[in-house]
Amino acid sequence: GENVEQHPSTLSVQEGDSAVIKCTYSDSASNYFPWYKQELGKRPQLIIDIRSNVGEKKDQRIAVTLNKTAKHFSLHITETQPEDSAVYFCAARYWEYGNKLVFGAGTILRVKS
C-alpha cells in the first residue's frame, strides 16, 4: 500500500554544516513530493516541492533531489542556522482521487550554535 519512510528520525548538526533528510516511497505512480517544516506548536509550512519531471530543485539554502528509479527523494539544507531547527516532513502524492498526500514520520532537526 501507500507508504513513505523518512530517515533519520532526529538529526543534530552544528551551525553552518549541512543537513540531509531522506525519504523513500512505495508507489511508482507518485509524481509530486513536497517538504514541510513545522515549528513547535505551529502548522506545517511548505518549504519546497518537486515534481517527477525534474531531478533536482533549489531555493537558496534548500534543495531537493529526486531519484524516480530508486523511489527516493532527499532534502538538503546548507549553511544551517539555529532557525532551521524544526520538524521536517516529506510527503508523496498518490495518483488517485482526492490529491492525497502520504507523509513521512518526520525528522527533528536541531542546529547547535
Next chain:
Amino acid sequence: SQTIHQWPATLVQPVGSPLSLECTVEGTSNPNLYWYRQAAGRGLQLLFYSVGIGQISSEVPQNLSASRPQDRQFILSSKKLLLSDSGFYLCAWSVLGGQNNQPQHFGDGTRLSIL
C-alpha cells in the same frame, strides 16, 4: 490570496462530550479539503478528505465524522469524545488537482485536550 481559518485554537473537553471543529477557506473555489490529526511528537494522520460539497472520504475508522455543508467549509465532529481523541487537529486545502500537482496548505490547527 487564499487563506484558511480554523477555530477554536485550543479546546479542552471532557470525555463523552461532543465536538465540532470548523475550517473555512477564502480566496479560492472548489478546493480539496482535508482533516489531519497529529498526536504529540508524531506525524500527520489523514482523517478525512473532500473533493466537493457533501463528498467525504474517511481514511481511518473512528468515532469522528466530517461534513462539508458549503464549498469552502469543512467541519469535524464527534458525538462522544474519547481520551484517545486528544491531539492537534489540522485542516488543509489544495487546488482541485486533476493532473496539476498542487501543495496542501495547512491552517493554524486546533489543540484538543480531553480530560
